Amino acid sequence: MPPTRVMVNPVACSGHGVCAELLPELITLDEWGYPLIDDAPVPPALEGQARRAVRDCPALALLLTSRDGGR
Amino acid sequence: MDGITSSTALWFASRATGIVALVLLTVVLVLGIAVNRHGRLPGLPRFAVTSLHRAVSLLAVAFVAVHVITAIADPFVAIGIAATVVPFVSHYQPFWLGLGAVSIDLMIALTVTSLLRGRIGRRTWRAVHWLAYVSWPVAFAHSIGSGPDLWRGGLLDLAIACAVAVAGAVIWRVVGTRRETPLSQRAARVLAGWPGSGPGHRRDGPPGPRPRDAGRLRAGRLHDDRLHDDQLRDDQFRDGDLRPKAGAR
Amino acid sequence: MTAEHMTEQRPTGQRPTGQGPTGQGRTGRGRTGRGSARQGRPPAPAGLPRLIPGGAGPDAGLGAHLARLGPLPYPPSADALIGVAEAAGLTGRGGAAFPVHRKLSAVIGSGRRPVVVGNGAEGEPASSKDGSLLWLAPHLVLDGLQLVASAAGASRTLLLVHRDAALIAHLSRALEHRFAAGTDRALVELVEAPPRFLAGEESALVNFINGETARPQFKRPPVYERGVGGRPTLVQNVETLAHLALIARFGAGWFRAVGSPAEPGSMLCTVHRADGGSHVVEAELGAPIRSLLRLGPGVQAVLCGGYHGAWLDPEQAARLSLANASLLPAGSFAGAGVLAELPAGRCGLAETARVARYLALESAGQCGPCFNGLPRIAGALADLAGPRPGGQVLSDVRRWAGLAEGRGACHHPDGFVRFVRSALAVFGPEIGRHAQGQCSATDRRPFLPVPAAAAGEADWS
Numbered sequence: 001m002p003p004t005r006v007m008v009n010p011v012a013c014s015g016h017g018v019c020a021e022l023l024p025e026l027i028t029l030d031e032w033g034y035p036l037i038d039d040a041p042v043p044p045a046l047e048g049q050a051r052r053a054v055r056d057c058p059a060l061a062l063l064l065t066s067r068d069g070g071r
Numbered sequence: 072m073d074g075i076t077s078s079t080a081l082w083f084a085s086r087a088t089g090i091v092a093l094v095l096l097t098v099v100l101v102l103g104i105a106v107n108r109h110g111r112l113p114g115l116p117r118f119a120v121t122s123l124h125r126a127v128s129l130l131a132v133a134f135v136a137v138h139v140i141t142a143i144a145d146p147f148v149a150i151g152i153a154a155t156v157v158p159f160v161s162h163y164q165p166f167w168l169g170l171g172a173v174s175i176d177l178m179i180a181l182t183v184t185s186l187l188r189g190r191i192g193r194r195t196w197r198a199v200h201w202l203a204y205v206s207w208p209v210a211f212a213h214s215i216g217s218g219p220d221l222w223r224g225g226l227l228d229l230a231i232a233c234a235v236a237v238a239g240a241v242i243w244r245v246v247g248t249r250r251e252t253p254l255s256q257r258a259a260r261v262l263a264g265w266p267g268s269g270p271g272h273r274r275d276g277p278p279g280p281r282p283r284d285a286g287r288l289r290a291g292r293l294h295d296d297r298l299h300d301d302q303l304r305d306d307q308f309r310d311g312d313l314r315p316k317a318g319a320r
Numbered sequence: 321m322t323a324e325h326m327t328e329q330r331p332t333g334q335r336p337t338g339q340g341p342t343g344q345g346r347t348g349r350g351r352t353g354r355g356s357a358r359q360g361r362p363p364a365p366a367g368l369p370r371l372i373p374g375g376a377g378p379d380a381g382l383g384a385h386l387a388r389l390g391p392l393p394y395p396p397s398a399d400a401l402i403g404v405a406e407a408a409g410l411t412g413r414g415g416a417a418f419p420v421h422r423k424l425s426a427v428i429g430s431g432r433r434p435v436v437v438g439n440g441a442e443g444e445p446a447s448s449k450d451g452s453l454l455w456l457a458p459h460l461v462l463d464g465l466q467l468v469a470s471a472a473g474a475s476r477t478l479l480l481v482h483r484d485a486a487l488i489a490h491l492s493r494a495l496e497h498r499f500a501a502g503t504d505r506a507l508v509e510l511v512e513a514p515p516r517f518l519a520g521e522e523s524a525l526v527n528f529i530n531g532e533t534a535r536p537q538f539k540r541p542p543v544y545e546r547g548v549g550g551r552p553t554l555v556q557n558v559e560t561l562a563h564l565a566l567i568a569r570f571g572a573g574w575f576r577a578v579g580s581p582a583e584p585g586s587m588l589c590t591v592h593r594a595d596g597g598s599h600v601v602e603a604e605l606g607a608p609i610r611s612l613l614r615l616g617p618g619v620q621a622v623l624c625g626g627y628h629g630a631w632l633d634p635e636q637a638a639r640l641s642l643a644n645a646s647l648l649p650a651g652s653f654a655g656a657g658v659l660a661e662l663p664a665g666r667c668g669l670a671e672t673a674r675v676a677r678y679l680a681l682e683s684a685g686q687c688g689p690c691f692n693g694l695p696r697i698a699g700a701l702a703d704l705a706g707p708r709p710g711g712q713v714l715s716d717v718r719r720w721a722g723l724a725e726g727r728g729a730c731h732h733p734d735g736f737v738r739f740v741r742s743a744l745a746v747f748g749p750e751i752g753r754h755a756q757g758q759c760s761a762t763d764r765r766p767f768l769p770v771p772a773a774a775a776g777e778a779d780w781s
Contacts, residue, residue, distance in 0.1 A: 009538040010687035011729045012193055016109060018118045030723050034688035058106045058121050060193040063540075254535070254685035255777045258695045262680060265699030 002066040003041030006050055010034075012061035019062050022053040035062075081145040086220055088138035090229070093214045095131035097233040099124060100207050104240040108247050125185075132182055135175065167216030170209050177206035207237060361390035364570035368578065369602040370586055371562050372456045379490070382497045385459040392463045392503065393568055398428045398471040407572035409584045410564060414439060414520070414557030415628070415656040417644060420564065424468070426544040427554040433475040435548040436506075437529070438465045440481040440558040441513040441520035444626045445678075445769045446658045449588035450558050452600045454487060457562060458494040462508065464561025467568055469506035472554060477506040479558075480513050480525055488512065514780060515771070517627075517682035521730050522555045523547075524684070533780035535684040536730035557656075559588055578604035583643045589657035592768070594619050596663075605654075606643045612659060613637070619661040621668050621746050623768070626658035627675050628735025630742035631668065651742055660768060667761035669750050672743035673701040674770050679736050681773030684780075690733045693724030697740055707757050714751065717744070 006026055008019075015033035025046055026038045042050050042064070054062045102124035105112075112119055139155050142148070150168065154161030156176055159169035180199055188196040211234065215221055221230045252260050373388060395401040406421035427434045438461060442450040454461060462479075469477040481487055491510055498504045511529060513519040519534040526547040528534035547553025556564075563585060567575045576584040583605040591612060592598045603612055613622065615634050622637040624630060630652035632640070640646045647653050662668055680694035700717045703709040721740060724733040744751070753760055774780060 009193075009540075009729070010689065010727060011536075011538045013688060014109075015688050016106075016117060016121075018121055021116050021118045030689065032688055032692040032723075034692075034727070036723075036727075055189060056118060056121050056125070060188060060196060252685075253777050254533075255774055255780055257685035257691040258680050258683040261692055262677070262695035262699055265696065266703075 004047065004050070004064050004066050005039055005041055006037050006053075007039075007063045007065050008035050008037055009061045009063065012059045014059050014061075016058050018056055018058060019053045022056060023049050026050070027053070078145050078147040081141045082147060085138055085141040085145060086218060088134045088141065089214060089218060090220065090226065092131055092134040092138050093210065093233060094229065095127055095134055096207060096210055097236055099128045099131055100203060101236055101240040102127060103203060104244045108243060128182070128185070132178065135178065139175065164217050167213055170213035170216065174206055174210040174213055177202050177209065181206065204241070211237075361569065362388060364574050365566070368586055368604060370566055371453060371460060371559070371588065371602055379456050379458055379494075382459055382494065382501060382503070385457075389460075389566070389569055392466065392565065394467065394470055394505070395568065398424070398473075401467060401471040401568070402428070404567055404572050405564065408567045408575040409572075409582075410560065410567060410575065411583070412557055413559035413563065413587055413656070415444075415626075417654065420556065420560060423544060423554055423556070424471070427552045428472050430545065430552040432551055434472050434552040434554055435476045435478070436465065436469045436472055436474040437525065437548070437553060437555045438477075438479040438558050438561050439520055439522075439525060439555050440479060441525060442482060442656075443513075443515075443517045443520040444628075444656055444658060445517070445771050446592060446623075446626050446660060447590045447656050448598070449590050449600050449657060451482060451484075451487065453559055453562060453588065454481060454491060458491055459498070460562040460565050461558045462494060462498060462504070463565035463568075464556075464558075464563070465508060466504050466506055467564055468554060468556065468561065469508075474506055474554075475551060476509065476548065478509045478511050478529065478548075480511045480520075480529075483512045483515055516774060516780060517679065518684055518730065518732060521732075523730070525555065526553055528781075533684075533777075535686060535780060536728075536732070538729045580606040580643060580645075582645055587642070587654070587657050589642070589659055592623075592658075592660035594661040594663040596767075603642055603657075606641050606646075608638075608641045609659070610638045612642065613661050615661070618664050620664045620666070621662040623658070623660040623662065624652040625655035627679060627739055628731070629653060629655050629658065630738055631662075631672070631746040632742070633746055651738070651745075662767060663763070665761060665763040666765075666767050667705065667750065667759055668743065668747040669701065669705040669754065670761070671766070671768050672740065672747065673698065673705040674766060675768055676701045676736070676740060678770045678773050679732070679739070683732065684730075687728040687733075689724050689727035693720045694733060694736055696720050697724070697736070701740065701743075704751055704754060707754060707759075709754065714744070 006023070013034060015029075015035075017029050017033055017035075019035055020027045020029045023046065026040075026042065027035050030036050050064060054064055102120060104110075106121050106124055110120060111117060112123075142150050143152055143155065148163045150161050150163055154168060154172060156172055156179075158172040158176075159165050161168045161172075181203055184191060184196050184199040211230075215230065220226050395404065402421045402424045405424060406419070410420045411417040412420060412423075440450045440454050440461070442448070465477060465479060468474075479491065481491065488510060495504075495508055495510070513525065513528065514534050516524075516534050518524050518536060519528065521536045522543050523537040523539060524534045526543050527537050529548045543553045543555060545552055547555075563575070579585045586602050586604045588600055588602050589612060590598060590600050594614065601612065609622070609624070613619070615622070615638055619634050622632045622634055624632055624637065624640075624647060630650070632650065632652060636650060640650055640652075642654055642657075644654050662671060676694075676698040680698040683691045683694050685691045697717050697720050700709075700713045700720075703713045704717075717740065721737045725737045726734060728734070750760060
C-alpha cells in the first residue's frame with residue numbers, strides 16, 4: 001500500500017487547531033495557530049486517528065494523500 | 072392494550088421526542104456557529120466543540136426519527152409515510168406537517184452530505200450546509216404550528232429560549248463575519264500592527280495588546296509608498312548617522 | 321560573448337521610446353542555425369537576437385514578420401509539436417522553467433478539449449520583457465499561441481496581458497491583421513489581468529478567468545487537469561510561445577545552437593543598470609552574468625531572479641552564469657531573467673525592506689503562514705533598515721522565514737523568503753553598521769521599481 005501523508009489545504013485552513021489536538025504526533029500549531037505538519041508517511045498505528053482528524057477538520061482543509069505531496 | 076391507550080402513548084412519544092428534537096437542533100445550530108466562529112467551550116479542548124456538534128446532530132436525527140415513526144404509527148391521526156418527506160400531502164394538518172416534511176428533507180441533505188463530506192468536496196459540502204439556516208426556522212415553525220403544547224407554560228418558555236438562543240447565535244455569526252478582515256487587507260493589518268508579533272492573527276484581526284507605536288505603518292497610509300520611503304529615510308537618517316530625530320520611534 | 325541590446329524600456333513596460341544599439345552580436349560558439357535550406361523560407365536567425373529583430377524599432381506588422389521568418393508551419397500532429405518541443409529542450413520562460421513538452425503532453429493527453437492561455441501578465445514589477453515582446457514581436461507570440469491551440473484542439477484560446485489600453489489596442493490590431501490574412505486557426509481572446517504580483521501565477525490566472533479574483537488556488541487538482549471552466553488548461557508564458565514559434569520554423573537543432581546542452585536556447589532578460597536605466601536584452605542560457613552587467617566598483621550587489629530571486633555579491637555574480645545549473649547552487653535562480661545592479665551608495669537593506677513590504681502587501685491573504693509571516697518579516701526588515709533595531713529583530717526574521725516557507729498555496733512565501741535570506745547574507749555587514757547607528761548609504765533615493773501594492777478587494781479582480 002502506498003504510504004499516506006497528511007497534507008493541509010492552506011487556503012481552506014483558518015487555524016481552528018482541531019487537527020493538532022487529534023493528531024499531536026504529526027501536527028503542531030505555529031505561533032499563529034496554523035498547522036505544522038510532519039510530512040513523513042503516516043505510521044499504520046496512527047492511520048485511524050489521522051482519518052478522524054481529516055474528518056473532523058471544521059474547514060475540511062486536512063487531507064490524506066497517497067501521492068507525493070507537491071504543489 | 073386497547074387502541075386508544077397505545078395511541079395516546081404513541082402520540083405522547085411523538086410530542087415528547089419532537090420537543091427534545093427541537094431543543095437538540097437548537098443546540099446543534101448554536102454549536103455549529105460556535106465552530107465557525109472558532110468558539111471554545113470553557114475548559115474543553117478545541118475538538119470538543121466540533122465533536123459535540125457532530126454528536127448532538129446525530130442524536131437530534133435519532134430523536135427526529137422516533138418523533139416521525141411514532142407519529143406515523145399512531146393510528147389516531149392519518150399521517151402516511153409519504154407525508155414525512157413530501158410536503159403538504161398529509162391529511163392531518165397538511166400545512167404544519169408539511170413544514171415538518173420540508174425540515175426533514177433539509178435535514179436529510181445536511182446529514183448525508185456531512186457523513187460523506189470527505190468524498191463530496193469542500194465546496195459542495197459548504198453549499199449544502201448553508202441550508203441549516205433554513206432548516207431550523209422551518210422546524211421551529213412546524214413545532215409551533217403543530218404543537219399546542221408549546222403555546223403555554225414551561226414549554227412556551229422553552230420555545231422562546233430556543234428562539235432567543237438561535238437569534239443570538241446568528242447575530243454572533245453575522246457580526247463576526249462582518250468584522251472579519253477581507254483577504255486583501257489581512258497582510259496590511261498585520262503590517263499595521265507592527266511591532267507586536269503576538270499570538271495568531273486570525274480572521275478577526277490581531278489579538279493581543281495594541282502596539283505602542285504603529286505610527287510609521289498605520290493602516291491609512293499603507294497605500295502611499297512614497298511616504299514610507301520618506302519615513303525610512305528622512306525621519307530616521309541624518310547624514311549617514313542613524314540617530315533618530317526627536318519624536319521618531 | 322555578447323548579447324543584442326534592444327530598445328530602452330522603462331521598467332513598467334510602457335511604449336518603447338527609441339532605438340538601441342544595432343551592433344550584430346554573436347554567440348561566440350561558431351554554430352549557425354540550419355534554417356536557410358528550407359524550401360524558400362528565409363534563413364533562420366543566426367546568433368542573437370532571435371525573438372526581436374536587431375535594431376528593434378516598433379513592431380513592423382504581419383507582413384514584415386512573415387517576410388523575416390516565413391509562414392508558420394503547423395506541425396502535422398500534436399505529437400509532432402510535443403516531439404519538437406522535447407527535442408529542443410524548451411522550458412518555460414515565465415520563471416518556473418518547466419519543460420514545455422511535458423505540459424503539452426499532460427494537457428493534450430487528457431482526452432478533453434483543453435483551454436490554452438498565453439501568459440503575458442508579468443506581475444513582477446522589475447520585469448518588462450513580456451511587455452516588450454508583446455510590443456515588438458506580437459506576431460511571434462501569436463504564432464506560438466496558434467501552434468499550441470491548434471495542436472491541443474483548444475476549446476478556448478486566451479492571451480492574458482497587463483491592463484494597458486495602448487497594448488491591448490496594439491494586440492487587437494495584430495489579431496485583426498492575422499484574421500484578415502487567414503493565418504490563424506484559433507480565435508484568440510484578449511484578457512486584461514489585474515496588476516497584482518500574483519496575477520500571473522498559473523492557478524491565480526485560471527481563477528481570474530473563471531470569474532473569481534486573481535488569487536492562487538490549492539493545486540489539487542492541478543490546472544493542467546482542471547482549470548478554466550473545469551477543463552485541462554495549458555498556461556504558457558508569452559516568451560515561451562515565441563520561442564516555440566521559431567522552433568516550429570527552424571527546428572530543434574537550430575534552437576540548441578545557443579545555450580548549453582542541459583539548458584538550451586536563449587532567454588529575454590530585463591536588466592536594471594546601476595545608472596538607473598533599464599533595458600531588455602536577449603541572452604543565451606549559460607551566458608556569464610558579467611557579460612550582461614557592467615559590474616565594477618560602482619556596484620555593491622546584484623539582484624538575480626527578480627523579487628523572488630536572490631541578492632549576490634558582485635564577486636559571486638561575476639563567477640556565475642545565466643543558467644539554473646549555475647545559479648541554484650548559489651541560492652538564486654534564473655527565473656524570468658530579471659537582473660539588477662545595486663549602485664554603491666544605496667542602502668541594500670532599505671531597498672530590500674521596500675520590496676519586502678510590497679511583496680507582503682501583495683499576499684493574497686488566504687494562507688495563514690503567508691499573511692502572518694510576510695508582513696512581520698517586512699516590518700522587521702524596515703527596523704533593520706533603520707537605526708539600532710532591537711536585538712530580537714534578526715532572530716525573529718529568521719524564525720518567521722522558516723515558518724512562512726513552503727506553507728502557502730503558491731510559491732510567494734518561498735520566493736519572498738529566498739529574497740530576504742539572501743539580503744541578510746549579502747547585506748550582513750550593513751546590518752552590523754545599522755546596529756551601531758551607522759549607515760553607509762549616501763544616496764537616499766529608492767532604486768528598485770516598486771509600484772503601489774493592492775489596497776482593497778477591488779484590486780484583485
